[in-house]
Amino acid sequence: MPPKAPATHTTRVTPNDGDISMVEDDEVDSQLVTMKELRAIVEQMNNNTEALDNKVQSIGVGKVKLLSIKRFDGTRSKLKGFLSQIRFKVTQEGLKIGTAVDQVAYAGLFLTGRALE
Numbered sequence: 001m002p003p004k005a006p007a008t009h010t011t012r013v014t015p016n017d018g019d020i021s022m023v024e025d026d027e028v029d030s031q032l033v034t035m036k037e038l039r040a041i042v043e044q045m046n047n048n049t050e051a052l053d054n055k056v057q058s059i060g061v062g063k064v065k066l067l068s069i070k071r072f073d074g075t076r077s078k079l080k081g082f083l084s085q086i087r088f089k090v091t092q093e094g095l096k097i098g099t100a101v102d103q104v105a106y107a108g109l110f111l112t113g114r115a116l117e
Helices: 025-031 035-059 076-097 100-108
Strands: 009-013 020-024
Touching: 076 100
Parallel strands: none
Antiparallel strands: 009 020
């Protein structure tokens, strides 16, 4: 690796406040990440993802089974919980309840009382 050139001062105008400041070139160089370091980081992330996938496979759990959704009768204090349950269920079912119209129809199956009117 060739030796670094001696440190020089660079004048910069910062975009936020128009302030002129002196910055050492060495400070800028220390913030750069090399391609080798980036490749190492990506490789580590891929290895971690692979290890996690292998762990999930070894456990044998493909999905988490959610409890059945409680029917919603229109009580305002229970609305947030009902919507969360529906959102989780739709996410879990994936392609089975694909379109927005299907999702609304599915949610409608769990409405009773004032909510159904």
